[in-house]
Amino acid sequence: MVASIEMHLDERATRRIRVLWDLLEELGVQTLRTPHDGKHRPHVSLVAARALDPAAVAAALADVEVAAPLRLNFQFAGVFVGRVVFLGLAPTPELMHHQAVVWRALQAHGIECLPLYDPGEWVPHCTVSMRVPRPILTEALRRCLEVLPIEATVIRAAVVDYARDVYREL
Incomplete structure (x- = not known):
């Protein structure tokens, strides 16, 4: 099980990523639209x-x-x-600094994060699918590229753990 701090996106960007999820589902790729009763929303996890x-x-x-x-x-x-497909973000100085500030504040309070989210290791992204079948991986990536670029604005953040039914806005 994994918990995260998610940054949620404005309505326009959210809609575009949901359209991508629909296109990939039609292709036979399980996206984040499906698990946990559809509670997932397009997001960028800070930790x-x-x-x-x-x-x-x-x-x-x-x-x-x-x-x-x-x-x-x-x-x-x-x-x-593991064939986890994602949309990658431009790693702007503001974004990288923001993530590092969040990570350091958690560390200062003894809250452990997964090493992949350490500043300098973190790859800013929005996960699209947790495991794309090998035979359709190339087609799934092509469909992702067709929706890009996507500009977005962060509108809210939350602590999320869907497996434990946790959602708390920050």
């Missing part, structure tokens, strides 16, 4: 952990504007190990 206590996270981030109105630009599609 992830095996579990997060929402109250402890809120206290650790009391002085941080987690939902800062950052401008985001999705510019490429990629694949992580």
Whole structure:
């Protein structure tokens, strides 16, 4: 199980990514639209952990504007190990700094995050599918590229753990 701090996107960007999810589902790719009763929304995770206590996270981030109105630009599609397909963000100095501030505040309060989210390791992205079947991976990537670029603005942030039914806005 994984919990995360998600930055949610404006309506226009959210709609475009949901259209991509629909196109990929038609292709036979399970997207984030499907798991956990459709609770997932397009997002960028700032950190992830095996579990997060929402109250402890809120206290650790009391002085941080987690939902800062950052401008985001999705510019490429990629694949992580395990055939996890994602839309990649331009790693602007503002975005990278914001993520590092959130990570450091959590660390200062003893909240452990997965190493892939350490500043300098984190790849800013929006996951599209957790496991694309090998025979349709190329077609899935082509469909992702067809929706790019996508400009977005962060409108809210939340501590999320869908497997444990946790959702708390920050």
